[in-house]
Amino acid sequence: MHFRSLIVCLALSLIFLLGVIWTIWPEPSWVGFGSPEATLSKQAIEKALLESKTSDGLARAGLRIPIVWFRTPENRVIRVTLREMSFEGDRIDGFRIPPDKRAAIVSSVDQKVYVSSGSSGPILQGCALTRLDGRAMLPGSIDVIPCQGVYSKLGIASIINVAIVTFSNDQLDAPPCFSQLYEQQGDKGYQECMLDQLRSGIGSIIAAKEGGNTLDLLILPELTTGHGGLSKRQFYATFFSLLANKLSDATARKQLPSEIVLQVWSHDRPGSFLQTIDGIRREIDGSVEAFSKIDHPARSIAWLRLAGIAGGLSLAISGMLIFPRLQAVFPALQSLASAPTATSLLAWIVICFGLADSLYGLAGSATPPWEEYTQLGLGVLIVPIAAPVIKALKSVQDSITG
Numbered sequence: 001m002h003f004r005s006l007i008v009c010l011a012l013s014l015i016f017l018l019g020v021i022w023t024i025w026p027e028p029s030w031v032g033f034g035s036p037e038a039t040l041s042k043q044a045i046e047k048a049l050l051e052s053k054t055s056d057g058l059a060r061a062g063l064r065i066p067i068v069w070f071r072t073p074e075n076r077v078i079r080v081t082l083r084e085m086s087f088e089g090d091r092i093d094g095f096r097i098p099p100d101k102r103a104a105i106v107s108s109v110d111q112k113v114y115v116s117s118g119s120s121g122p123i124l125q126g127c128a129l130t131r132l133d134g135r136a137m138l139p140g141s142i143d144v145i146p147c148q149g150v151y152s153k154l155g156i157a158s159i160i161n162v163a164i165v166t167f168s169n170d171q172l173d174a175p176p177c178f179s180q181l182y183e184q185q186g187d188k189g190y191q192e193c194m195l196d197q198l199r200s201g202i203g204s205i206i207a208a209k210e211g212g213n214t215l216d217l218l219i220l221p222e223l224t225t226g227h228g229g230l231s232k233r234q235f236y237a238t239f240f241s242l243l244a245n246k247l248s249d250a251t252a253r254k255q256l257p258s259e260i261v262l263q264v265w266s267h268d269r270p271g272s273f274l275q276t277i278d279g280i281r282r283e284i285d286g287s288v289e290a291f292s293k294i295d296h297p298a299r300s301i302a303w304l305r306l307a308g309i310a311g312g313l314s315l316a317i318s319g320m321l322i323f324p325r326l327q328a329v330f331p332a333l334q335s336l337a338s339a340p341t342a343t344s345l346l347a348w349i350v351i352c353f354g355l356a357d358s359l360y361g362l363a364g365s366a367t368p369p370w371e372e373y374t375q376l377g378l379g380v381l382i383v384p385i386a387a388p389v390i391k392a393l394k395s396v397q398d399s400i401t402g
Contacts, residue, residue, distance in 0.1 A: 005317055008345065012314035019307025019376050031291045033284070035066040036077055042284070049082075049277045057271035059084040059264045062094050067262070068284055070291050072253050079259040080243070082280070084266050085219075089125040090150050095261070097155030101216040104144070104158040104257075105151070106205055108165060108223050109137070120221075126151035127159045137163035139177065140200030144208050160208055160218075162201040164194070165228045195234065198224050203242050207255040215257035222264065222276070232272070236279035237286075244290035301372050308379015309352045313345075316383055351390060352382045 034040035040048075045067060052063040063084045070078045085094035097103045107123040128149030137143055141163055147156045165177075177193035201223065209215065220239070224230040243260075246252040264276055356378055 005321060009314050009317045009321070012310040012317070016307050016311030016314060016380075019304050019311070019379075022304065022307075022372075030071045030294075031069070031288050033068050033288070035079060036069050036071070038066070039069075040066075045284075046277075046281050049280065053273045053277070054266075057274045058268060059266045059273040059276070061266045063264075067280060068288060070247055072247070073250075073294065074254065076253075077258065078247070078253075078256050080262065081259060082262045082264060082276075084264050086265055086267060087122040087126065089122045092126075092151070092154055092156075094266075095219075097217065099155065101155065102157050102213060103155050103217040103219065104160050104208065104215050105147075105156050105219040106160045106162060106221060106223070108221070108228075109161045109163055110165065123151070123159065125149070126154075127156065129159060129161075137161065139163055140197035142201060142204045142208060158208075160205055162205060162223065164197045164201050164224055165226075191230070194224055194228055194230055195238065198228075198230065198235070198238050199242060202239055203246075206243065206246060206257070206260065207252060209255065214255055217259045217261060218257040219261045219263050222262075231279070232275040233279035233282060236276075236283040240283045240287040244287035247287070247291050248294055301375050304372055304375040305353065305356050305379040306349070308376045309349055309356070309382060310379070311376075312352075312380040312383030313348060315380070348383075348386065348390070352379070352386045355386055355389065356382045 029036070029039065032039035033042050033045045045065070048065050052060045052065060054060055061084055063082070065082045067080045067082055069080070072078065083095055085092060087093075105123055105127075107120045109120060109124070126149050127145075127147035129145060129147075143161045143163075145159050145161065146152075147159050151159075177190055177197060202220075205220065206218065208218075222232055222235050225232050225235055239262075243256075246256055262280075264273060
């Protein structure tokens with residue numbers, strides 16, 4: 001009989017041990033700087049950014065810095081990475097796209113899709129889209145087109161043309177922002193107009209799809225910071241704000257790409273990378289803070305009461321096996337220590353669960369991680385409380401049957 005009791009005791013101890021491991025095992029993080037594989041502090045990111053610049057304030061060629069990552073309630077991981085890369089008509093320097101990724105690259109164009117600047121010219125050329133007559137675009141709109149040229153062999157599936165910096169309103173119903181600068185409200189009106197178009201463009205870009213499927217990877221340059229005249233901080237403020245909004249929406253976040261690569265250029269203007277560093281450093285906090293407020297699924301902890309009850313029963317049985325005199329103190333447990341059966345064990349568990357439910361308010365009022373410890377401890381403590389209850393029930397049963 002003692003052998004059976006010992007087996008039951010070991011099984012109950014194993015359940016309790018699993019509950020302890022579950023309780024002390026850290027919950028998954030939902031947001032962090034760096035990457036899920038190597039979460040860093042914000043200070044470490046800032047240090048990495050500063051160390052990646054050259055003496056004349058340019059981005060070091062080939063740099064790659066994981067900036068921030070988010071784990072959605074649907075358990076998707078979305079990463080934001082900073083990369084230095086440059087575009088030529090026949091190659092992409094600084095970044096090799098994994099062959100199993102659906103990637104898209106963003107190109108800033110004017111409303112007629114053939115005047116481009118910076119890296120946009122080589123991008124259009126690499127995707128064989130140097131001119132698209134008749135595809136007039138409204139300011140702030142995007143156009144997702146399959147990449148047909150050399151870049152398609154380098155892993156670029158689509159090019160996302162975005163018309164933000166437009167110069168005339170030929171074939172368009174909406175005037176370009178430059179009309180604000182020259183005809184109406186001066187520089188202030190121009191800035192507000194450009195920011196509106198940038199918000200519209202980025203909002204559409206980060207939710208864009210390729211062939212009806214969510215993108216794996218999106219390469220996003222610092223839009224409007226060249227001819228557009230906006231600062232890099234304005235670009236990153238707009239980007240991180242819109243990203244936080246998308247992440248906060250259950251439907252919108254499902255459309256976000258798995259990784260957004262913020263592209264910088266090592267051949268940019270001297271000192272320009274310092275503006276990139278400043279923009280990222282000042283603006284990432286907002287999206288992290290906003291995302292941390294989202295309700296994420298909590299771990300199921302109700303079963304920890306079962307683990308605690310198993311631990312309490314194991315402790316009681318082992319105690320009576322080692323110290324037989326304890327059977328006189330807890331006679332209701334004597335049957336479990338001497339001849340445990342499935343019926344008696346189940347009866348104990350059901351009664352303990354019922355008593356634990358009456359004290360659930362105490363466990364529910366605790367906050368994580370104490371709620372988990374409370375549930376586990378409540379299960380352990382309910383066993384000696386249940387002993388006199390079971391003894392009383394047995395007495396009632398004996399009086400009825402007697």
